[in-house]
Amino acid sequence: MRALFVVVLLAAALSAQTADFGKAYSFAERRPKTRVEVAIDRVLPSIVKVHGASGLATINAYATGIVVSTRGHILTLDQIMIQKGRTRVVLYDGSVHDALLLPGDAELGVRLLKIDPSEVQGELQPLWPPEPERAAFRTGQFVVSVGNSFRLAEFSEKVSATFGVVVGRANTALRYRMADVDYDGDLILTDACNNPGQFGGGLFTLDGTWIGLNLRLLDSKETNTMLSAAIPTRDLLPYLDEYVLGKRRQQPVVEKTPAWTGVVLFEQAGRQSPPAYVERVRPDSPAAKLGLRPDDLIVRLDDYSVRSCVEFRDVLARFSAGQTIKVTWKRGTRVLDGDLLLAEEPR
Amino acid sequence: MRSSGVGGAVILLAAISANAQRPVDPDEFLHLEPVLQRAIATAAPFVVTIETFGGTRRTLGADGPVDGDGPPRPRPAPKAKPEPAPDGEPQPDAPKPDDAPDEKPKPKLPLVPEGFQQTRGRTTGVVLTSDGWILVSRFALNFDPTTVLVVVPGRGTFHAERAGEDTSRGIALVKIDAEGLPVATFVPPDEVRVGQWAFALGRTFAADEPTVHIGIVSAKNRLFGRALQIDAYTSPANYGGAVVDVHGRVLGIAVPLSPSGRNAGVEWYDSGIGFAVTIADIRDLLARMQQGHVLQRGWLGVQLELAHLGPGAKIAGTPKDGAAARAHLRKGDVIVAVDGVEVQNGPHFQMLVSSRLGGDRVTLTVLKKGAGERLTLPPIELLDTPWSEQAQDKSADLPASFPLPEKQEGR
Numbered sequence: 001m002r003a004l005f006v007v008v009l010l011a012a013a014l015s016a017q018t019a020d021f022g023k024a025y026s027f028a029e030r031r032p033k034t035r036v037e038v039a040i041d042r043v044l045p046s047i048v049k050v051h052g053a054s055g056l057a058t059i060n061a062y063a064t065g066i067v068v069s070t071r072g073h074i075l076t077l078d079q080i081m082i083q084k085g086r087t088r089v090v091l092y093d094g095s096v097h098d099a100l101l102l103p104g105d106a107e108l109g110v111r112l113l114k115i116d117p118s119e120v121q122g123e124l125q126p127l128w129p130p131e132p133e134r135a136a137f138r139t140g141q142f143v144v145s146v147g148n149s150f151r152l153a154e155f156s157e158k159v160s161a162t163f164g165v166v167v168g169r170a171n172t173a174l175r176y177r178m179a180d181v182d183y184d185g186d187l188i189l190t191d192a193c194n195n196p197g198q199f200g201g202g203l204f205t206l207d208g209t210w211i212g213l214n215l216r217l218l219d220s221k222e223t224n225t226m227l228s229a230a231i232p233t234r235d236l237l238p239y240l241d242e243y244v245l246g247k248r249r250q251q252p253v254v255e256k257t258p259a260w261t262g263v264v265l266f267e268q269a270g271r272q273s274p275p276a277y278v279e280r281v282r283p284d285s286p287a288a289k290l291g292l293r294p295d296d297l298i299v300r301l302d303d304y305s306v307r308s309c310v311e312f313r314d315v316l317a318r319f320s321a322g323q324t325i326k327v328t329w330k331r332g333t334r335v336l337d338g339d340l341l342l343a344e345e346p347r
Numbered sequence: 348m349r350s351s352g353v354g355g356a357v358i359l360l361a362a363i364s365a366n367a368q369r370p371v372d373p374d375e376f377l378h379l380e381p382v383l384q385r386a387i388a389t390a391a392p393f394v395v396t397i398e399t400f401g402g403t404r405r406t407l408g409a410d411g412p413v414d415g416d417g418p419p420r421p422r423p424a425p426k427a428k429p430e431p432a433p434d435g436e437p438q439p440d441a442p443k444p445d446d447a448p449d450e451k452p453k454p455k456l457p458l459v460p461e462g463f464q465q466t467r468g469r470t471t472g473v474v475l476t477s478d479g480w481i482l483v484s485r486f487a488l489n490f491d492p493t494t495v496l497v498v499v500p501g502r503g504t505f506h507a508e509r510a511g512e513d514t515s516r517g518i519a520l521v522k523i524d525a526e527g528l529p530v531a532t533f534v535p536p537d538e539v540r541v542g543q544w545a546f547a548l549g550r551t552f553a554a555d556e557p558t559v560h561i562g563i564v565s566a567k568n569r570l571f572g573r574a575l576q577i578d579a580y581t582s583p584a585n586y587g588g589a590v591v592d593v594h595g596r597v598l599g600i601a602v603p604l605s606p607s608g609r610n611a612g613v614e615w616y617d618s619g620i621g622f623a624v625t626i627a628d629i630r631d632l633l634a635r636m637q638q639g640h641v642l643q644r645g646w647l648g649v650q651l652e653l654a655h656l657g658p659g660a661k662i663a664g665t666p667k668d669g670a671a672a673r674a675h676l677r678k679g680d681v682i683v684a685v686d687g688v689e690v691q692n693g694p695h696f697q698m699l700v701s702s703r704l705g706g707d708r709v710t711l712t713v714l715k716k717g718a719g720e721r722l723t724l725p726p727i728e729l730l731d732t733p734w735s736e737q738a739q740d741k742s743a744d745l746p747a748s749f750p751l752p753e754k755q756e757g758r
Binding site for chain 2: 033034035138139140141142165170186191206220225227274297300303305307333334
């Protein structure tokens with residue numbers, strides 16, 4: 001009696017599996033229960049697997065992408081595996097499509113792919129980016145990260161969803177020594193891990209709002225630790241507007257002239273750059289007008305920490321003559337700050 | 348057999364019906380989200396950023412002290428062994444055995460901490476008093492920086508003077524010249540429950556917003572009563588930060604404290620094993636640290652005979668500079684009580700003395716070798732643990748990994 005019961009159970013389980021496996025099941029068949037399930041179900045049809053070229057053993061030739069229009073636009077992280085004529089997209093239903101490459105955005109480090117919508121069965125289900133204020137995120141928010149971790153999903157198998165929280169916001173200035181990020185703006189940090197393959201996937205709130213595009217696992221030079229991060233969706237909107245909606249962007253042309261403060265730092269020869277102590281201040285220079293003096297220790301330019309003479313030059317190179325920046329310095333036991341108008345170096 | 352099966356079925360049915368009476372809301376865990384955000388909002392004001400400048404002190408690496416700040420040195424590449432050809436066919440890429448220069452044993456490279464190397468990123472601190480005492484992780488001061496700055500959210504940047512530290516707990520105190528700072532509330536460790544939520548806050552990536560990692564209290568009384576163990580991620584990005592409960596009260600301070608003490612103790616970062624040093628129970632130590640005292644793990648200086656399974660702990664040797672040697676303890680003596688507590692065996696003895704700091708006194712009762720009577724010695728003052736002892740792997744000192752005596756032949 002018991003044995004028969006087990007057999008029936010087993011058969012039921014098997015039939016359920018075979019019914020599911022290999023078939024592009026329709027979305028309506030599932031009955032999600034929890035909010036996390038609802039969120040995952042809502043976004044999954046818009047997540048695609050991206051396969052590309054790689055001649056290098058260290059580079060994975062797979063990633064994730066997000067459908068952003070019914071006309072076949074797919075957003076993914078731009079990377080070396082995305083190559084002309086060698087990039088394919090696998091949709092939610094398992095269908096494979098050759099992808100054209102649209103111009104990428106070097107500052108964001110993202111690229112749009114385009115597939116032929118007439119070859120798609122049914123309608124593409126784009127996750128059109130939400131309104132900027134809806135795509136806001138906050139520390140401690142619950143999120144789901146969706147992507148093809150380690151290429152675990154093939155054909156119509158669904159990509160992986162991982163649960164986590166928003167760890168915090170990584171301010172541009174406080175993270176600028178992070179490796180492997182083209183993007184220069186604030187990032188969302190999360191503990192939903194960005195395994196290889198997860199990048200190009202999305203970070204979603206539990207109501208299915210798309211708040212970020214997953215990056216690779218980042219190596220923080222600040223702390224020597226690994227971090228999972230995402231580019232906020234709202235920062236992607238200008239790029240998407242231009243290439244999906246055809247709205248031309250006004251790209252401000254910024255001409256950079258090397259900035260000069262008039263500070264001469266106390267630099268020793270040696271293998272390690274010392275802290276940025278002021279040795280001399282050129283008369284009539286911006287630094288002299290601000291009141292910097294010899295033996296002051298410069299600790300910050302705007303929000304950028306300056307822990308050594310090398311970092312002082314690195315950070316200063318990010319600014320241009322004519323810009324006003326906030327300088328923070330230590331004199332004795334006092335910490336002072338003031339605005340400094342960067343100038344061009346006099347000849 | 349049959350009756351037990353029926354009994355099991357009855358119990359199962361009872362369980363199912365009990366479940367049916369109390370329907371489970373699968374979304375119930377979502378209530379944690381607002382709780383978490385309230386806890387962050389409560390704790391954020393007293394979580395501050397620590398920045399350090401300068402300093403050259405050598406820090407502890409895998410192979411003893413290394414300069415933590417040099418240029419990156421090469422790591423030994425893993426030797427790629429050519430796969431043996433399956434059936435004797437010569438492989439085109441395999442080096443021929445005749446001209447293989449790698450045969451000579453290479454001199455071992457004088458390297459280099461494997462894995463983690465500390466950099467000079469920001470760390471986190473917690474406001475202890477409204478007049479500017481700040482708790483920081485000892486990790487932040489590993490380089491012996493010449494300048495320490497504290498960034499208090501909404502209040503600006505302050506110069507900090509270093510005060511004392513407790514190297515056995517991995518914490519230090521600095522003082523800034525400020526008033527009316529928002530102060531942390533600390534939870535006494537005996538009120539902490541294993542399994543309760545623990546949120547690890549840091550403030551290293553944005554000045555106006557803390558970072559958070561969530562987890563639970565995994566265990567209490569770790570490292571001889573000094574720390575809670577948590578499974579929220581801890582790393583250099585939140586060392587020194589507050590580990591708070593659902594009310595935003597501080598359970599402890601996140602520090603790198605892996606027991607071996609190598610690599611500045613961070614080798615378990617992000618592993619699901621983190622430590623939060625409890626604060627509410629060490630007010631007296633904090634007072635000593637405020638006066639500038641450097642507290643270290645106490646050192647008695649006895650090696651135990653592992654084959655002796657008790658009662659008592661049998662001494663295998665006493666290093667000559669140790670407190671035990673000065674108290675004339677010798678090989679073969681058996682320690683039978685510590686401060687009146689009967690010693691059951693070696694690990695028990697470790698537990699009884701390892702919570703002490705240098706300068707603490709212990710009263711030992713011993714059975715001198717060859718003598719039949721118990722002798723209670725005058726109190727022994729523990730020394731600070733010498734560098735050579737700290738540098739070596741301490742895992743063997745831990746009760747949990749106390750090695751069992753090897754089986755002897757013929758027993």
